[in-house]
Each structure stands twice: as structure tokens, then as C-alpha cells.
Amino acid sequence: MGLPMNTDTTQPTASKTLLHWFYSAKNNLIAYLFLLPALLIFSFFSWYPIIRGLILSFQKVNLIDPPVWNGIQNFRLLFLDPSLAVAWKNAAYYTFLGLLIGYFVPLILAVLINDVQHGKSFFRLAFYLPVILPPMATLILWKMGLYNSDWGLLNMGLKSLGLERILWLDSKQWAMPSLVIFSTWANAGGTVLIYLAALQGVPAHLYDAAEIDGANLWQRFLNITLPQIRGVMLIMFVLQIIGTMQVFTEPFVMTGGGPANATLTIIMLIYRQAFSYGNYGVASALGFLLFVVLVLFSGLYLWLTRKFAQ
């Protein structure tokens, strides 16, 4: 036990209480001195901006004039702008495609890796490689090297097979799937690691028992593996939704939100409102809307992690 505790247990007299109070005041002062740098940094660059985001949503802001209150005008402008609906629709579409293409890939890979005896760590490392690389480098690699409609590697491959070329990033119907394919490639490795850790936790005796009962591989996967890791699967599901709602760098670098707003995401729209149109208030209002939606998902995530933490 610490020293202050010992002084506590002695009979309190007036002078001792005063002394104790003095010590505790001094200790608190020192403790707060140590906290001061963090408190300052968080006040300026975290807490204040978060609150200010809410305030800005109800103000007219540009970089020249002082901000003026304008009620719900920002939200009105926001909802009058047809690109808002486009952005939410795109976010939903991106999330849907991400779940369709990207959600099962890491799970399947992890289950397969967990089942091989040779080169386990090699496979883990190989799938993790794209996660290690800087996103900007891989984005440019895919944009300029693989996806380019005229001379990209993918279209060269299609051409050599005698197939029609695909306008990966240059057509409305392919731009979004292209982004999702890229981000599946770029991010699957991290999720594979998490699934592998979860799979390690599945007790071997369950498989042994199922095997004795004559369950085949598919039945074992369906009735043991899936139920055993469903907690992690749910958490990954929610995390992926939270992640895809905030997607920005991929469309920003690869398509700039185009063609014809086909890949305009919510953060892209915030960026556009702020840095192309100078409507910082409208941008903040959209940020606030996004925040509300994401907090719901984050709450769900926290609840799930609590529920499934063994």
C-alpha cells in the first residue's frame, strides 16, 4: 500500500488533517502538471474541434468573414443538394459491395490457412504484405499500372485472352467495384490475422467429437467453426461498415469522385463542400450527420465487443 494510506489510518487531529490536505493538494498539483501537456493538446486539437464541429453546423463560415449563426440553413442547403443523396447511396453501395466481395475473403483465407500445416507463417505474411505497403503507393500502382483503361495490366490481360476491355475507373458501373476490389486486396491481410487468432481459440475437442460423429468438412465448418467465431465475425462486420462509411483516400486518389459522381463518398462530399465551394458550415453539418450515423454503429460495436469478450 502507498504511503498516504498509512497517514490516513492514524487518528486524525486538526494539524494532521491540515497536513494531509496540504500533501494531497500538492500531489494533485504535481499530477495535473504532468497532465497539462495532454490537456492542452486535447483541448486545442481534439475536444474543441469536436464541439466546434457541432457549432459550425449552425453557422455560415468562410475563411474571411467571422462566422454568423444561420440556424438550420446549412442542413437545408445540404438536403437541397442532390449530391447528398448520391453520396449516401454510394456509401451504401460501397458498403454492400464491400460486404459482398470483401467480407468473406479474409474469413475464407483464414480458415484455409488455419488448416494447412506447411508454410502457415508464409501465407500469413504474404496476405499481410499489401497492408504493410503505404496506401498511396498501392493506390497509384493500381490506378496507373493495373486499372488504366488503355494500357493497364488488367486490360492487357483481357486483350490477350481476346476479351473486351473493361473501363475500370472510367465507367460508372465499374468504378465502384474497382475501388472495392482494390480495398479488399489492400486490407484483407489485417482481418485475416484477427480471424486466425479467433480460429486458434476454437477448442480442438469440438472438431474431434464432430469427426467421431462422422461430420464432413462442410458440416464441421458450418456447425463448429462458424458458431465459435461468430462474435468476431459480427464485430468485423460492424467495423467494416464503420470503415466503408468513412472511405476517402481510395476515391480521392483513384477517381476524384467520378465518373459522374459514381464514387462520390460522404467524406468526398465534405471535402468538396469545404475546399472546392468554401462552405465550411455545410461541410461541418454533413460531418455532424456522418458522426451521428457512425456513433450508432460504434455503440453497436462496443456492445458487441462487451457481449463476446470472453
Next chain:
Amino acid sequence: MKKLFSRKTSAQPANNFDSATRGLLSPMEMRSKPAKLAYWLIFAILLASTFTCIFPVYWMYTGGLKTPIGLLQFPPELFPKIPLWENYLRSWNDLNFPLYFGNTLGLAFGSWVLQILISTTAAYSLSKLKPVFGNVILFMFLATLMVPSMAYFIPQYLTIVKVPLINLAGIPAWLYKWLPGGLAFNVLPDGSVTLLDSWWGVWLPQAASAFNIFVMKSFFDEIPQDLIDAARMDGASSIQVLTKIILPLSGPVLAVITIFTVIGSWKDFFWPYLVLMGREDLTPIMVALFRLTNVQSYPQPLNIVMAGLAIASTPPIILFLIFQKQIMRGIVLTGLKG
């Protein structure tokens, strides 16, 4: 049985998790023909997926050795007959790597110093000095993790454009005017400070990392109080306890935070891009790479671009290979904790 045992032990070093070591297939089953077939099918699928996963990266590295025409030929040459090593040198010079590398290092170093300073002091205070309302403050730190950073980058940007409360109107300019390069910041005519076009604008917001404080505090919580009490009895001050006892014991956690900070700074793009928009000469490597996508303003042959991407990708790979264990552990931890 002997075979089964040897399997188990051989599988263990690969996964340092102390639990079940079998998957869907059992080692016993592996003796039957259909199971063997299933196993090798799984293996083949994995090899094929690995190939698709790694190939683009391999193509990038070898692409830097090819001619622009050789780069686009299909099927791609696995390795060029005449490797043009000088492409890498050309890329290094033409894309001005020394400057941008230096900038990235400067940004990473500053972030690291600030993050370590702020998270150790705060975590030490919350974990060991335990001030009144410490829990409230910890909660307020952690609450920022719930707010996705992309939802408030606009107000954060406006804070950088004009830092609130700070006014240098009465302070003589020679006190700060001498700061060189990215350390310099601008003062607006009314005396208020802008961190745009300054590395401070990147460093300071990054230093507000609740995650670091949380990790550090959890680590400090494990250091026995007796150790600190003993030092106190010998007359050590709070700062001495931190520097002489806590920090020397915190090697592992400091290492993890250092690795994550350095790799994070290396990959960072969006915020430096926004903050350093007006000062191309201060931008880090990733922002410089992004400019290459603007082919009209920065025309470069594709093989030189590939060599540049390969150069920029190499340091994180090396760091990863060296610190693999720490990073993997961090991923699994953070992935599950948010």
C-alpha cells in the same frame, strides 16, 4: 501418434497462441486419400490466392527495372532480360526523393517526440499520481476514440488555419522568426497564429492520441506500486520516479508506440496534404507521390513512377520484417479493441 505429436510441435512456433492446434482436418484423417486430396486442394487455392496477392507488388518492383514499353507487355516478363537498374537512380533523383524523404523523417521524428512526451506524462499521472477527477479525464481522452476523426477534420482544419486563444501581437518576432524549415509558423496581421504550411500543423493534432495514452496507462498500471513507494522513501521526486523507474521498465510499450508512430507517419497522406498545401518543399513522400497522379503537371514515364513507388514502399517492409512480432501483436490487440 508420434506423427500427430510432431505435427503439433511443428505448428506451434508459427502461431504463438496457446490453444487448439487443429483445423477442420485432423492429422489422423490426413492418412485417408480423400482427405489428402482436400488438403492439397486447400493448399493449391491458397497458393493461387497468394500469387494474386503478391503479384502486383512484384510487378511494381520489377517494373522499375523495365523500359516503359517492356512494362506494358503481356504476359508480363517475370524479370527483364536487361534490367535497367539506373531507373531506380533516375527515379530517386527525378522525383526528388532526398528532399521528401527528409521531410517524412522530420515529420515522423517530431510526431514521435511529441507523442511520447504527451502520452507518457499523461499516462504516468493517471496511473500513478492519480489526481482527483483522474477518471473523468481518462474518460474524456477515451471518448475521443468514439468520434471518427474524419467526421471532424473540417473544424480541426479551421483550428490549424487560425489557432484559437493564442495571440503573439505583443511578442517580439525575433523570438520565433529564426525557426527553420518546417519548424517555422506564420503569424497573421492581427497577431494570431496559423499552423498552415508548417509541420506543427501536422505534429500537434497527431499528438492528441488517446490510444497511446490508453496503451501506456495499461502498461504503467502493471508496474508495482511498491517500487514507486520505495523510491519515494529514498526521496525521489515525481519526475525522478518517471525517468528513473517507470521509463526504464517501459521498453516494450515505448517500442510499440515508436514503431506505430514511425510507420504511421510514413504512410500518412491526407492531413499533411491539407496542411502543407502551399509548401510543396515541406511535403512528405506520400504527398509527393500523390502529385505524380496529376500527369499533366508532373509527367513521368511509368517505369520511373513504378521505381518511385517501389522505393517509397521499401522502408515500411524493412521495418515490418524487423519488428514483425511487436506489430502482429499490436494488430490483433488494436483490431479487437478499436
